[in-house]
Amino acid sequence: MLATEPRLERPDDVYEALIEAQRDLNPADAERFRARLILLLANRVGDDEAVLAAIAEAAASPRG
Numbered sequence: 001m002l003a004t005e006p007r008l009e010r011p012d013d014v015y016e017a018l019i020e021a022q023r024d025l026n027p028a029d030a031e032r033f034r035a036r037l038i039l040l041l042a043n044r045v046g047d048d049e050a051v052l053a054a055i056a057e058a059a060a061s062p063r064g
Helices: 011-022 029-043 050-062
Strands: none
Touching: 011 029, 029 050
């Protein structure tokens, strides 16, 4: 089962790091950064089914 409840201890710090990491990137480089980050985190999860469930959950969520 995919955990969707907040689990980060310092979500504001994580958010700020995400924003800061992309601050000076052009849109194409920012997209590549996000793709690399997603793949690194998916590898860290290490569970194909969990990653596929997360992809499905994200795709089903409202955009915007």
